[in-house]
Amino acid sequence: MALRDERVTLAHGGGGKAMRDLIEEVFTSVFNPPGMEDQARLSAAALAEPGARLAFTTDSFVVTPLEFPGGDIGKIAVCGTVNDLAVGGARPLWLSAAFIIEEGTEIALLRRIVATMAREAEAAGVRIVTGDTKVVGRGGCDGVFVTTSGVGVIAPGRDMGAARVRPGDVAIVNGVLGDHGATILVARGDLALSSEIESDCASLGHLMGAVIEAAPDARAARDLTRGGLASALNEIAQEAGCGVAIAEDALPLRPEVVGTCEILGLDPLYLANEGRIVIFVPEAQAEAALAAMKAHPEGAGAAIIGKAVAEHPGQVRMKTAFGGSRIVDMLVGEQLPRIC
Amino acid sequence: MALRDERVTLAHGGGGKAMRDLIEEVFTSVFNPPGMEDQARLSAAALAEPGARLAFTTDSFVVTPLEFPGGDIGKIAVCGTVNDLAVGGARPLWLSAAFIIEEGTEIALLRRIVATMAREAEAAGVRIVTGDTKVVGRGGCDGVFVTTSGVGVIAPGRDMGAARVRPGDVAIVNGVLGDHGATILVARGDLALSSEIESDCASLGHLMGAVIEAAPDARAARDLTRGGLASALNEIAQEAGCGVAIAEDALPLRPEVVGTCEILGLDPLYLANEGRIVIFVPEAQAEAALAAMKAHPEGAGAAIIGKAVAEHPGQVRMKTAFGGSRIVDMLVGEQLPRIC
Numbered sequence: 001m002a003l004r005d006e007r008v009t010l011a012h013g014g015g016g017k018a019m020r021d022l023i024e025e026v027f028t029s030v031f032n033p034p035g036m037e038d039q040a041r042l043s044a045a046a047l048a049e050p051g052a053r054l055a056f057t058t059d060s061f062v063v064t065p066l067e068f069p070g071g072d073i074g075k076i077a078v079c080g081t082v083n084d085l086a087v088g089g090a091r092p093l094w095l096s097a098a099f100i101i102e103e104g105t106e107i108a109l110l111r112r113i114v115a116t117m118a119r120e121a122e123a124a125g126v127r128i129v130t131g132d133t134k135v136v137g138r139g140g141c142d143g144v145f146v147t148t149s150g151v152g153v154i155a156p157g158r159d160m161g162a163a164r165v166r167p168g169d170v171a172i173v174n175g176v177l178g179d180h181g182a183t184i185l186v187a188r189g190d191l192a193l194s195s196e197i198e199s200d201c202a203s204l205g206h207l208m209g210a211v212i213e214a215a216p217d218a219r220a221a222r223d224l225t226r227g228g229l230a231s232a233l234n235e236i237a238q239e240a241g242c243g244v245a246i247a248e249d250a251l252p253l254r255p256e257v258v259g260t261c262e263i264l265g266l267d268p269l270y271l272a273n274e275g276r277i278v279i280f281v282p283e284a285q286a287e288a289a290l291a292a293m294k295a296h297p298e299g300a301g302a303a304i305i306g307k308a309v310a311e312h313p314g315q316v317r318m319k320t321a322f323g324g325s326r327i328v329d330m331l332v333g334e335q336l337p338r339i340c
Numbered sequence: 341m342a343l344r345d346e347r348v349t350l351a352h353g354g355g356g357k358a359m360r361d362l363i364e365e366v367f368t369s370v371f372n373p374p375g376m377e378d379q380a381r382l383s384a385a386a387l388a389e390p391g392a393r394l395a396f397t398t399d400s401f402v403v404t405p406l407e408f409p410g411g412d413i414g415k416i417a418v419c420g421t422v423n424d425l426a427v428g429g430a431r432p433l434w435l436s437a438a439f440i441i442e443e444g445t446e447i448a449l450l451r452r453i454v455a456t457m458a459r460e461a462e463a464a465g466v467r468i469v470t471g472d473t474k475v476v477g478r479g480g481c482d483g484v485f486v487t488t489s490g491v492g493v494i495a496p497g498r499d500m501g502a503a504r505v506r507p508g509d510v511a512i513v514n515g516v517l518g519d520h521g522a523t524i525l526v527a528r529g530d531l532a533l534s535s536e537i538e539s540d541c542a543s544l545g546h547l548m549g550a551v552i553e554a555a556p557d558a559r560a561a562r563d564l565t566r567g568g569l570a571s572a573l574n575e576i577a578q579e580a581g582c583g584v585a586i587a588e589d590a591l592p593l594r595p596e597v598v599g600t601c602e603i604l605g606l607d608p609l610y611l612a613n614e615g616r617i618v619i620f621v622p623e624a625q626a627e628a629a630l631a632a633m634k635a636h637p638e639g640a641g642a643a644i645i646g647k648a649v650a651e652h653p654g655q656v657r658m659k660t661a662f663g664g665s666r667i668v669d670m671l672v673g674e675q676l677p678r679i680c
Contacts, residue, residue: 010673010674010677011672011673011674013566013674013677014566014567014671014673014674014675014676014677015565015566015567015568015571015612015671015674016566016567016571016610016670016671016672016673016674017670017671017672018672018673018674019566019567020670038397038399038424038427038428038563039395039396039397039424039425039427039428039430040395040396040397041393041394041395041428041430041494042393042394042395042396043393043394044384044387044388044392044393044394044493047384047387047388047394048384048387048388048390048392050388052384052388053381053382053383053384054381054382054383054384054387054491055379055380055381055382056379056380056382056434056436056469056470056491057378057379057380057436057470058436058437058438058470058471058472058487058489059378059438059472060438060439060440060472060474060485060487061474062440062474062476062480062481084378084379085379087378087379088378088379088381090379090381094396096396096397096398096489097398098398098399098400098487098489099400100400100402100440100481100485100487129396130396130397130398131398132398132399132400132487134400134401134402134680135677136402136482136677136678137677137678139479140402140481140482140678141402141440141476141480141481141482141485142476142480142481145400145440145481145485147398147400147438147440147472147487147489149396149398149436149438149487149489151394151396151491153384154381223378225355226353226354226355226356226359227354227355227356227359228355231355231356270356272355330356330357330360331354331355331356331357332351332356332357332358333350333351333354333356333358334350334351334353334354334355334356334358335354336354337350337353337354337475337476337477338476338477338480340474
């Protein structure tokens, strides 16, 4: 049956025919999961290898605006969860997608979001296998919220985690920092700024796979989402019990992002990214890891930004471009809400 | 560090220190997942048996009010996902929990919700192993939305699904219908009704396990959430390609629920439940399944309500208490939004 409505109504969340029509036509016909039941039933063969572990993660996405240069909430929802799995050393396999939709939302917008998710999932090599839709009345939420969960497999013997980082390990990022945060800031339109910056939103499962192959003793990786590079490095420093030293002039930063930050009094180290990670690898494998990243489209702008050190444990320090040194603390409040 | 705030602020979602404090103090210290990273890393041994399948499901919960007689949004969020797994024949193992929180929400309310979830997860024998929190500004959502996803294991050879239902199979429900829907209706307070009814919200993983042991050829089960018994039976009839015949006087209904429905012009067959399932079993195993249900606290009110028939394929018909027969169609619109 063709969906006749142009906008979502409360009936689309009621559990009856209207809901089934919406789910079939807008969601499952695009994601194509096996059957219409509430549950995916998946061969566990990928997990059967002795010593393999299952990785499981979840994230809700509430980004505003829902569509922005370089992506939309659907793209972030797939990339964010794929990346959460990937930075833990897992191969992402399956995603779930749960939608909370405000009454009155255009069906055409939903279709665009779903199409993006299907495309991004295919590119990332994952399948969206199960989902849910809830509808809330007008004002009950802001348009559309998407929660994705992901299941992946961690190969036997692979053990990545911040606690494994040791002094001397080299920190590498896969590209310029802050594009996503700057894009969202500008896209909100409150600031009367305009720019050509696009979100860096990307799935990094394939890139992480290549880096781990090149640097099999990679210690830990983090995606640089809320709180940006500064928060990720602080978390690693604290969990590893060592210091992190970075160099300002080694940070890959786009002049437009630096400019936007200067105008607004923001620090690009804290800007959110949706397609950027930092990875710590033993020094002997750093060049190989950097080369593997650079060979990958999502890592073309990769750079070594610093290293773990025995000094100032738990603290991140940056050698500034002027030769000084400053502490890079964790973000205290929030720099920009609803960034993802 | 003790959380000093009494209410959630945008900073609690910003990715920095405030967020970490909230997550550590309110969420992870209660759920106690392994480590603070974005990802759970779980032994896959439970899935390693040859032929075992992985079950994966997700649901967002937007119930209003957030707390009601017999439960709260946290209890529904755990039970709903446990039950989704259980009705597919899976043993629920792990849950994720993602929170979307409105700025200004009382931290004490969050703590109550989280405590309920931890308690319910323990009772259901599952672990909440990973999670996420996002904060939206005032008016960005209604208080708290919770999305849970669940992973379980389906034993080798177990294959439950609506398409397996055959004419002659017996339909059993595990207790009185509509308590949850009626409770939420009354709890909203819009109707100036009062009642002693409490939500039926319950995790049915253990009950399903006992029923499957007693009736190993159980064909299919459904939880009777949005759309109620009527919608679940219609879905089964359509997927199985057979008819379903039920008897009105066999339906376990509480007089208070029937009364509430009569006042409001609602039909209890469509009322949502959060601790009720229907299961179809071969006739030869029906008594054993019923006995197993009745032996379980969540199945004390279990009853055989009808059976699958070769007639009227795809359709549900009910023999009324007056001796007539009526078609029980799928819910067309919505009977009551934000029920779960």
